[in-house]
Amino acid sequence: MIIANGSLHDIDRAEALIGSGVDMVALGRGALANPDMPSxxxxxxELRSFDSSILGPVADIKESELALRHGH
Structure with missing residues (x-):
């Protein structure tokens, strides 16, 4: 089985891959922006554009926090 992923919110691109033998396409940004994509x-x-702000805020671990975990 071949699964394709990456920028496949472009439906023409996804269809072309399926036509070339890909068994399944995985949708990330497209599905996040359009949870109703199949419908x-x-x-x-028309599909909605992806809004990267839905992925925030990003929680970063600081070096000082890692040091606390290791008792330093």
Missing amino acids: RLVAGR
């Missing part, structure tokens, strides 16, 4: 595609509705 939108069947109805011919």
Whole structure:
């Protein structure tokens, strides 16, 4: 089985891959922006653009916090 991933929110690109033998496409940003993607595609509705702000805020671990864990 071949699974393709990466920028496949572009439906033409996803369809081309499936036509070339890919068994399944994995959707990341496209599905996050369009949780109703299958319904939108069947109805011919336009897909919403991905808004990266939904991924924030980012929680970074500082070196000082790592040192606390190790008792330094």
